[in-house]
Amino acid sequence: MSVNFKSLRKILELEQKKGYVDSAVFGGLDKFLHNWAGQAVESITNPRLLRRFHHLVNSSYASLTKQQRKEWVNGVFDFLAETEGGERDEAKLPGNGIKSPGKIKAPIASKQTSQAGGYSIDSPITIIKGISTSLTTKFGKLGVKTVRDLLYFFPHRHLDYSQKKFISQLEGGEEQTIVANVWQSQVTILGGRRGTEAIVGDETGNVRVVWFNQPYLAKKLLTNARVVLSGRVSLFKGRHVFESPEWEILEDKGLVHTGRLVPVYSLTQGLRPRQVRKLMKEVIDQWAWQVTDFLPPELKARCNLLELPQAINQAHYPEDEAAKDRARVRLAFDELFLLQLGVMRRKHDWQKSQPGSAFDTDTSLLEAFLKSLPFELTAAQHKVLGEILADLQKPQPMCRLLQGEVGSGKTVVATAALLVAVANGYQGAFMAPTEILAEQHFATICELLSRMGQLEEKETYLQSYSGLLSRPLTVALLIGDVNRARKQELQQRIQNGDIDIVIGTHALIQKGVEFHQLGLAIVDEQHRFGVTQRSALRQKGFSPHMLVMTATPIPRTLALTLYGDLDLSIIDQLPPGRQAVKTKWLKPGQRDSAYAFLRRQVASRRQVFIVCPLIEESEVIMAQAAVAEYQRLSEEVFPDLKLGLLHGRLSASEKDEVMHRFRSNELDILVSTPVVEVGIDVPNATVMLVESADRFGLSQLHQFRGRVGRGQEQSYCMLLAENPSEVGRERLDIIEKVQDGFELAEEDLRLRGPGEFFGTRQSGLPDLRMAKLSDITLLEMARSEAIKLFQIDPGMGMSEHSLLAKELARVWPEAGEWS
Ligand code: ADP
Numbered sequence: 001m002s003v004n005f006k007s008l009r010k011i012l013e014l015e016q017k018k019g020y021v022d023s024a025v026f027g028g029l030d031k032f033l034h035n036w037a038g039q040a041v042e043s044i045t046n047p048r049l050l051r052r053f054h055h056l057v058n059s060s061y062a063s064l065t066k067q068q069r070k071e072w073v074n075g076v077f078d079f080l081a082e083t084e085g086g087e088r089d090e091a092k093l094p095g096n097g098i099k100s101p102g103k104i105k106a107p108i109a110s111k112q113t114s115q116a117g118g119y120s121i122d123s124p125i126t127i128i129k130g131i132s133t134s135l136t137t138k139f140g141k142l143g144v145k146t147v148r149d150l151l152y153f154f155p156h157r158h159l160d161y162s163q164k165k166f167i168s169q170l171e172g173g174e175e176q177t178i179v180a181n182v183w184q185s186q187v188t189i190l191g192g193r194r195g196t197e198a199i200v201g202d203e204t205g206n207v208r209v210v211w212f213n214q215p216y217l218a219k220k221l222l223t224n225a226r227v228v229l230s231g232r233v234s235l236f237k238g239r240h241v242f243e244s245p246e247w248e249i250l251e252d253k254g255l256v257h258t259g260r261l262v263p264v265y266s267l268t269q270g271l272r273p274r275q276v277r278k279l280m281k282e283v284i285d286q287w288a289w290q291v292t293d294f295l296p297p298e299l300k301a302r303c304n305l306l307e308l309p310q311a312i313n314q315a316h317y318p319e320d321e322a323a324k325d326r327a328r329v330r331l332a333f334d335e336l337f338l339l340q341l342g343v344m345r346r347k348h349d350w351q352k353s354q355p356g357s358a359f360d361t362d363t364s365l366l367e368a369f370l371k372s373l374p375f376e377l378t379a380a381q382h383k384v385l386g387e388i389l390a391d392l393q394k395p396q397p398m399c400r401l402l403q404g405e406v407g408s409g410k411t412v413v414a415t416a417a418l419l420v421a422v423a424n425g426y427q428g429a430f431m432a433p434t435e436i437l438a439e440q441h442f443a444t445i446c447e448l449l450s451r452m453g454q455l456e457e458k459e460t461y462l463q464s465y466s467g468l469l470s471r472p473l474t475v476a477l478l479i480g481d482v483n484r485a486r487k488q489e490l491q492q493r494i495q496n497g498d499i500d501i502v503i504g505t506h507a508l509i510q511k512g513v514e515f516h517q518l519g520l521a522i523v524d525e526q527h528r529f530g531v532t533q534r535s536a537l538r539q540k541g542f543s544p545h546m547l548v549m550t551a552t553p554i555p556r557t558l559a560l561t562l563y564g565d566l567d568l569s570i571i572d573q574l575p576p577g578r579q580a581v582k583t584k585w586l587k588p589g590q591r592d593s594a595y596a597f598l599r600r601q602v603a604s605r606r607q608v609f610i611v612c613p614l615i616e617e618s619e620v621i622m623a624q625a626a627v628a629e630y631q632r633l634s635e636e637v638f639p640d641l642k643l644g645l646l647h648g649r650l651s652a653s654e655k656d657e658v659m660h661r662f663r664s665n666e667l668d669i670l671v672s673t674p675v676v677e678v679g680i681d682v683p684n685a686t687v688m689l690v691e692s693a694d695r696f697g698l699s700q701l702h703q704f705r706g707r708v709g710r711g712q713e714q715s716y717c718m719l720l721a722e723n724p725s726e727v728g729r730e731r732l733d734i735i736e737k738v739q740d741g742f743e744l745a746e747e748d749l750r751l752r753g754p755g756e757f758f759g760t761r762q763s764g765l766p767d768l769r770m771a772k773l774s775d776i777t778l779l780e781m782a783r784s785e786a787i788k789l790f791q792i793d794p795g796m797g798m799s800e801h802s803l804l805a806k807e808l809a810r811v812w813p814e815a816g817e818w819s
């Protein structure tokens with residue numbers, strides 16, 4: 001059986017189902033049939049069948065009545081049945097209401113995806129006629145390996161060549177399209193090199209066309225050929241000239257390069273746009289119809305979604321803008337829907353397959369801890385702690401995302417949860433994105449413990465407190481910087497269960513770290529970690545409870561889609577007494593008055609952060625720049641003040657020492673690379689000065705600003721920008737006015753687009769190519785459909801979901817068995 005027969009059958013079945021209104025394919029059946037017949041004819045050898053074939057495909061479907069259409073379709077089914085013999089593939093969606101026409105022979109079941117000669121859309125692209133080894137390599141560089149990859153290799157935009165004009169209507173300076181006759185074409189010398197010049201005309205006039213460096217065109221544009229030209233028209237000596245337009249001979253097989261919405265693909269060296277467009281058109285015409293539409297029909301109807309083959313077709317070669325949009329919606333829906341099902345499945349498996357440890361949360365250790373705090377928890381902290389404790393009491397492992405504005409007090413809540421794990425005889429792990437932050441958490445937790453217990457053992461990386469449990473409670477810091485022997489010793493003690501709470505960086509999830517009994521894993525500032533690292537930490541325990549904390553406020557629906565495997569808690573309140581940080585964007589001329597202002601703040605015993613510019617190249621260069629700035633400031637600007645320097649290249653003990661001196665107010669000013677972005681907590685610091693502030697994203701600026709305003713004093717954020725771009729300026733305007741992190745995140749999403757906004761956080765998630773994360777309505781629709789489906793059939797075992805199960809297994813291979 002030829003591949004083509006199956007695609008025709010699918011189309012006709014759809015047409016039948018839709019009631020013969022010629023809506024199964026965009027552009028109508030006749031057009032499809034014409035293309036199809038061109039390819040199918042080769043595979044028919046029997047002369048009798050060939051005659052019937054010609055008879056069938058030469059009728060004009062569009063002009064038939066409904067009854068005639070029905071008869072015609074049945075005739076084609078008969079023909080197909082005869083041609084295909086017993087080989088026919090009869091894998092059908094259940095419930096699609098299609099009865100096989102009576103005369104068709106009983107089908108022999110074959111695999112859904114198997115096609116002619118064993119080819120399927122998951123075959124390598126080498127099976128496509130006209131794809132050479134060198135083309136294969138070039139496509140390989142673009143990540144395109146299989147026919148499916150090619151079908152999903154969407155253009156990043158379209159040129160609108162769809163508005164055709166008469167020659168008399170042409171205007172200079174614009175991109176336009178005409179359909180015309182070639183009067184003459186010849187090789188000519190243009191700008192000293194050989195090119196092509198032609199005169200073309202329509203009923204309204206003639207126009208000159210030139211192509212630079214393309215003398216071979218002269219032979220292709222034969223006199224009297226009908227051509228479509230799309231491109232820029234300029235004025236030369238008062239007359240219109242088309243300059244190197246896209247061209248195409250008008251045949252009835254459909255336009256590819258001109259006269260329509262023309263796809264623009266992201267190409268790599270050696271792939272020519274015309275070549276790729278032509279190839280894509282052929283591939284789509286031949287293969288798109290064979291993509292299995294895995295969405296249940298009722299769902300598609302409910303959400304008004306396009307059929308998948310049509311969507312793929314229209315995403316490449318849309319009929320018009322509206323069709324292009326509908327195609328995008330369908331494809332984006334697929335991505336979000338599958339993503340959502342995948343994350344829900346992961347959570348489901350995680351919670352069901354691995355029994356966790358139910359903790360007793362009514363412990364005196366927790367009570368003592370809360371009593372010892374120098375402040376009352378805010379109502380929001382109480383509420384969130386309650387949610388966490390409720391999770392910890394259950395035997396299923398907790399999977400929770402804790403969102404809280406910068407400075408809302410997430411660390412205290414995390415510490416409380418860690419202590420519950422410890423009181424229950426388990427270990428707790430606390431993972432931070434930077435060493436500085438890990439060290440700070442270590443210092444904070446030790447400080448909090450010292451309020452309740454007596455210090456027993458104190459080393460740089462380890463402290464023990466007695467009086468809290470029947471044995472000493474031990475906290476350790478595990479970061480990359482710890483020397484080998486020391487690290488081994490720590491690892492040994494973690495494995496023995498001798499250490500109760502381990503705080504660290506990525507070092508925590510590396511090989512060699514084995515826990516005795518990990519009961520709770522906390523990941524701080526989630527946006528630095530991908531899903532992969534999250535699961536790596538999970539695997540360190542048999543099935544630890546998991547709490548992920550982030551200060552990046554993400555719109556709720558978005559959070560639920562991206563982190564659908566996590567429950568959501570929000571601390572939506574700051575501790576009392578906090579004042580809005582006064583934020584000012586300063587012009588270069590105001591630098592001196594800014595320095596004078598810092599001086600006055602220092603004079604009243606406050607402290608200052610100065611953040612050096614972000615330098616993309618490397619951390620080494622960024623560190624060098626910070627060193628230079630530190631020297632300049634300490635020698636020329638503030639020789640009388642005490643300055644410290646912090647950057648990523650310092651050793652752990654150097655960083656520790658600087659932070660310690662800053663925290664204890666021995667330093668007035670901390671000059672730093674952007675490493676201070678996250679988490680640093682020094683309540684006495686009241687000024688944050690950011691150099692080249694226009695280079696940072698809004699969320700980042702908000703994080704910097706969050707380093708101050710943590711105490712009772714009025715705080716300030718000063719933003720210096722030499723020569724901001726338009727977007728930079730817009731950002732500075734916004735951050736000056738807006739204090740609310742949520743609002744800023746939304747603005748950031750709008751300004752930067754989701755790709756950059758989420759950056760590495762996307763890692764571990766399937767690709768989102770068509771979905772825009774700002775498209776909240778679609779997100780919500782995909783999510784609610786996924787939830788609905790998951791409630792009915794979490795294991796994807798129902799027969800109407802079998803295609804979906806297959807698709808899920810394909811995009812989420814690691815999620816284990818689907819159905
Ligand atoms: P973030 O949520 O940004 O991680 P932190 O946990 O670092 O915030 O807390 C910010 C500061 O607020 C810390 O100095 C902390 O001691 C303090 N803090 C936390 N909770 C409260 C509270 N309920 N009342 C007063 N201060 C608090």
Ligand code: MG
Pocket residue numbers: 410411524679
């Ligand atoms: Mg924090």
